[in-house]
Amino acid sequence: MSRLEHPGLVFRSLDPSEGDEALLKGWYEATRRGFHQTRGNDDGFAAWRAHTQNDSLTLLGAWSEATEFASATMPVATFSSWTAPVNVGGGTSLPTRLISDVTVAPTHRRQGLLRKLMTVALADAVAEGLPLAALTVSEGSIYGRFGFGMATHVRQVEVEVTSKFRFRDDAITDDGSVTLLEPADAWKTIASVYATFQETTRGSVTRPHYYETWLSSAYDFGGDSKDESKQRVALHLDASGTPDGYVVFKTADERNDAGLRMATVVDLVALTPAAYLRLWRFLADIDLVERVSWRKAPLRDPLSWALAEPFVVKSEELDDFLWMRVLDPVAALQARPWHADGEIVLGVDDQLGHASGAWQVVVRDGRAEVTATDARPSVTLSADTLGALYLGGVDVRTLAAAGRVTGSTEAIETWAAMADGGPLPYCITGF
Ligand SMILES: CC(=O)SCCNC(=O)CCNC(=O)[C@H](O)C(C)(C)COP(=O)(O)OP(=O)(O)OC[C@H]1O[C@@H](n2cnc3c(N)ncnc32)[C@H](O)[C@@H]1OP(=O)(O)O
Numbered sequence: 001m002s003r004l005e006h007p008g009l010v011f012r013s014l015d016p017s018e019g020d021e022a023l024l025k026g027w028y029e030a031t032r033r034g035f036h037q038t039r040g041n042d043d044g045f046a047a048w049r050a051h052t053q054n055d056s057l058t059l060l061g062a063w064s065e066a067t068e069f070a071s072a073t074m075p076v077a078t079f080s081s082w083t084a085p086v087n088v089g090g091g092t093s094l095p096t097r098l099i100s101d102v103t104v105a106p107t108h109r110r111q112g113l114l115r116k117l118m119t120v121a122l123a124d125a126v127a128e129g130l131p132l133a134a135l136t137v138s139e140g141s142i143y144g145r146f147g148f149g150m151a152t153h154v155r156q157v158e159v160e161v162t163s164k165f166r167f168r169d170d171a172i173t174d175d176g177s178v179t180l181l182e183p184a185d186a187w188k189t190i191a192s193v194y195a196t197f198q199e200t201t202r203g204s205v206t207r208p209h210y211y212e213t214w215l216s217s218a219y220d221f222g223g224d225s226k227d228e229s230k231q232r233v234a235l236h237l238d239a240s241g242t243p244d245g246y247v248v249f250k251t252a253d254e255r256n257d258a259g260l261r262m263a264t265v266v267d268l269v270a271l272t273p274a275a276y277l278r279l280w281r282f283l284a285d286i287d288l289v290e291r292v293s294w295r296k297a298p299l300r301d302p303l304s305w306a307l308a309e310p311f312v313v314k315s316e317e318l319d320d321f322l323w324m325r326v327l328d329p330v331a332a333l334q335a336r337p338w339h340a341d342g343e344i345v346l347g348v349d350d351q352l353g354h355a356s357g358a359w360q361v362v363v364r365d366g367r368a369e370v371t372a373t374d375a376r377p378s379v380t381l382s383a384d385t386l387g388a389l390y391l392g393g394v395d396v397r398t399l400a401a402a403g404r405v406t407g408s409t410e411a412i413e414t415w416a417a418m419a420d421g422g423p424l425p426y427c428i429t430g431f
Contacts, residue, residue, distance in 0.1 A: 003120055008060060008114065009076065014059040016052035024049065027061050027077040034078065034103025038411045047219045049209065054209035055082045058124075059101075060117055061140055062108075076105040079117040081125075082208070086134060086324075089202035089422055090337035090366070097125035097133040097327075099206070118146050119352065122327065131227045131331035132325050132390075134205065136430055147350055149388030151324040152203045152425040154296040158256070159303070160312040161263075161284035161292050167277065171306040173279040175239040183248065186233035190269070197269045201392045203322060203425025211429070214246050215267060222255050225259030227252070231266055234282050236275040245275030247283065249292075265294035267428065277306055295319070296428045302385055320429040324387040325404065326333050327354045332390065333370045337364040339421030342414045344407075347377025348386055355383045363418045379407035391425035 004011035014024055025040075028048050032040050040048075052059065060079040064070030078120035080101035090315050099121060103215075125133055137143055140150070157163070163180040177395060181189075191212070198204045213219050220228040236245035248266040263286055270276035274386045280303055283292045297303075304310035326332045329348060343362045350356040360373040381389075388394055395417035399405045405412060 002233045004060075004062075004116055006111070006116065009062040009068050009108075010084070012061050012075075014061065016059060016402070017058055019059075019129060022073045023061075023063075025072065026037060026061075027059055027075055027078055030061070030074045030079050031080075031101045031103055031104070033074070034385050034413060040117055043219055043264075050213070051078075051208055051210040057082045058121075062113055062117075067105055072223075072379075074154050076108045077113040077117060078103045079121060083120050083128075083130065084206040084208070085198075086206075086322075087198060087200075087202055088132075088332070088336045089425070091199070092132050092335045092337075093199075094332065094335050095207075096281070097121070097128075097130050098208075098431055099133060099135040102135075107327070114142075115146075117413060122352060129328070130158055131326070131328040133327055134322055137323055139372075140320065144382075144384040145351060146325070146388060147352055147355065147383030148323040148325045148392070149384040149386065150320045150390045150393075151388055151430045152320075152322040152427045153299055153320050154321050154428065155299060155301065155315050155425075156293070156295045156317040157297045157301075158291050158314045158316055159280075160290070160292045161286070162200060162290055162312075162315075164309045164312050165284040165306045167281070167306055168308050171272050172277055174274045176237050176244070176274065178234050178236050178278060178282045179229055181233045182216060182311060183231050183233050186246065186248075187212055188237060189235060189243050190215060190233065190248070190267075192242055193246055193269055193320075201426055203393065203428055204348070204428045205322065205431065206430045208431055209354040213226075213343070225422065228363065234279065236270065236279055236282075238272070238275070244272055245270035245279055247279045249283065251286060251289060253394075256293075260290040261288055263289045263292045265292060268294065268296075269428070273302060276302065278427045279391075291318065296321075298426050299424055310414065321424070321430075324389075324390045324406045326386050326402040329355050329357075329359050329386070330370045330372075333359070333361060335369075336366050336390065336392075337422055338366055338418050341365070342418040343414050344378045344379050344388075344411055344418070345373055346415075347378065347380035347381060350383035352383070352394055355386060361418070368418075376382070377407075378411035379405060381405045389419060390421050392420065393425045395420040 061075030062077040304313040
């Protein structure tokens with residue numbers, strides 16, 4: 001890896017299919033150490049290796065020389081990436097470089113290792129012609145400098161499912177049904193429901209293969225702490241018997257801080273409002289459960305609006321989820337939907353250069369034509385702000401009010417009318 005150099009370290013790219021087993025195990029253990037997880041085991045390594053092969057991961061790492069005291073197989077830095085479609089709205093998906101497993105050992109932190117790995121990974125994505133990159137973050141202050149912006153959010157909710165949980169008389173009624181399945185039997189059906197959700201949901205990411213292992217409860221990824229073996233699946237069928245929603249959930253003897261018995265939603269996908277509300281009715285009907293928690297509820301959630309007592313839904317937290325990075329402004333901006341005719345020159349300041357420049361954006365009938373121009377920008381922003389705006393998860397006026405979009409009031413209003421609108425992006429796939 002001649003493009004990557006660091007004193008005392010050797011960089012390698014491992015091939016998940018044929019790579020040296022000891023180095024692969026060392027890489028896997030280094031990520032577990034970096035994320036403060038328990039040491040891995042053979043089954044976990046096999047599940048991880050299957051995912052790295054099926055999703056064609058590029059595994060980068062930096063190793064120090066072996067010494068009497070230091071391992072030769074565990075790298076001091078790890079970085080993985082692969083390519084998968086992200087739905088950018090209007091029924092269009094774009095191939096996106098997904099980045100994960102970023103760890104640097106405490107002994108080597110703040111020496112520029114992340115910067116080196118990220119710089120090379122993004123340059124490779126650009127060389128391959130990929131228009132976008134995406135990741136999820138552990139801390140909000142790290143990735144803006146590399147052009148990533150906070151693009152989607154989810155809500156953590158806790159719902160009281162006592163007798164207070166009752167739908168209003170005018171709530172959508174369901175003429176379908178719910179059936180319980182074992183996770184292994186449900187996998188094919190829930191994967192197909194998710195595929196439709198992916199095609200129709202702005203901001204959604206195509207799932208890596210480990211979702212099959214996880215949601216079918218084939219392996220307990222977290223050891224005894226996560227208890228995948230407690231997972232159950234309820235499938236929703238529409239009136240014609242076609243699956244159009246599911247919930248993977250866990251019930252446990254656990255109680256929340258107030259001592260109330262809990263169920264947890266692991267994954268919930270509903271293709272229609274009727275399926276969504278019916279799955280909530282199902283969750284509320286589980287005996288011996290007083291509260292249901294879900295970490296990935298949508299921001300615009302019909303649930304509390306459909307209930308006679310909306311206060312049973314408590315929003316506990318608003319969390320960032322997907323962070324987007326525009327690598328190719330022409331391909332990326334032309335693919336997403338637009339909401340009003342108009343014309344501006346967008347100036348992008350990108351520390352890594354990929355999206356830098358002045359871009360003429362002309363919108364007619366919901367589509368944009370984007371060209372590089374020498375004209376003076378009427379609206380300027382940084383690459384991370386462009387990433388935040390890209391999926392429509394935050395609006396132009398809000399970012400202008402934060403000082404992150406600049407231009408005359410008229411130009412910002414034109415840009416806002418062109419860019420803002422459509423459904424909020426919603427991503428429930430972590431990676
Ligand atoms: C996509 C994912 O995988 S998210 C998970 C990220 N990983 C983790 O959180 C695991 C624990 N943390 C780590 O392993 C490391 O601290 C990392 C990976 C976050 C940072 O790695 P390092 O090699 O120390 O970063 P590096 O030295 O290249 O720093 C690059 C820049 O980011 C900044 N930076 C690095 N970490 C942080 C941080 N935690 N908070 C704020 N800024 C940070 C540095 O100051 C530096 O800024 P500059 O180049 O503009 O001066």
